[in-house]
Amino acid sequence: MKKSLKLRAVVSPTPAIIAAAYDEKGKADACTLAFYTPSSHKPPCLTIAINATAKRRTLKSILHSGAFTIGYPSIEQAAEADYIGIASGYEHDKIAEVGWTVTKAEKVNAPVINELKLVIECKVVNTVTIGSHVQITGEVVNIQADEGILDERGKYSLEKLKPIIYDEENWRYLAVGEKAADAFKCGLVFKKA
Ligand SMILES: Cc1cc2nc3c(=O)[nH]c(=O)nc-3n(C[C@H](O)[C@H](O)[C@H](O)COP(=O)(O)O)c2cc1C
Numbered sequence: 001m002k003k004s005l006k007l008r009a010v011v012s013p014t015p016a017i018i019a020a021a022y023d024e025k026g027k028a029d030a031c032t033l034a035f036y037t038p039s040s041h042k043p044p045c046l047t048i049a050i051n052a053t054a055k056r057r058t059l060k061s062i063l064h065s066g067a068f069t070i071g072y073p074s075i076e077q078a079a080e081a082d083y084i085g086i087a088s089g090y091e092h093d094k095i096a097e098v099g100w101t102v103t104k105a106e107k108v109n110a111p112v113i114n115e116l117k118l119v120i121e122c123k124v125v126n127t128v129t130i131g132s133h134v135q136i137t138g139e140v141v142n143i144q145a146d147e148g149i150l151d152e153r154g155k156y157s158l159e160k161l162k163p164i165i166y167d168e169e170n171w172r173y174l175a176v177g178e179k180a181a182d183a184f185k186c187g188l189v190f191k192k193a
Pocket of ligand 1: 029030031032035036052055082086087089
């Protein structure tokens with residue numbers, strides 16, 4: 001027996017990520033996002049959605065500069081990521097207030113938050129407004145990973161990155177759990193010869 005729940009954009013579970021962009025004066029701004037999804041393999045693209053009715057400073061900066069970065073905070077950085085998702089860039093120098101620093105990205109005009117261990121550089125290729133939010137699709141033009149999160153094959157490891165899982169239903173942050181099965185493999189038990 002199923003029950004109907006309150007209507008909303010169900011986003012749980014999803015990583016809490018941080019989008020960063022330069023404003024018109026070259027100052028770095030950032031906001032925490034849960035509305036985030038990969039959206040194309042070729043070219044590699046991802047899509048974020050930012051509330052246009054709420055006057056997000058980072059939205060203005062992304063649309064102005066045409067570029068942004070996405071960084072993955074680790075679970076140890078939950079308080080920093082949370083603050084960046086609470087305070088407004090119009091009133092606070094949030095990145096400095098949490099003790100973080102930025103460097104210009106290698107391939108786009110956007111800031112890389114140095115303390116985030118996995119950062120994706122994107123150039124804006126499409127925007128579309130759906131209801132309250134502007135969906136911004138960015139083509140991935142560079143991915144920077146701290147060596148410390150790479151395994152022996154050079155692949156980033158979720159166990160080392162420890163991304164934050166946002167539980168929207170209960171307003172909590174969770175850690176990634178243990179490996180449960182092999183993708184594209186465990187389902188083969190149902191394949192008929
Ligand atoms: C866990 C979490 C997830 C969030 N996800 C989104 C999101 O997907 N889209 C959005 O517009 N705002 C989201 N926010 C809110 C913004 O991060 C927040 O309003 C921020 O202060 C905006 O900062 P800015 O005005 O400096 O850009 C989220 C906040 C938190 C804490």
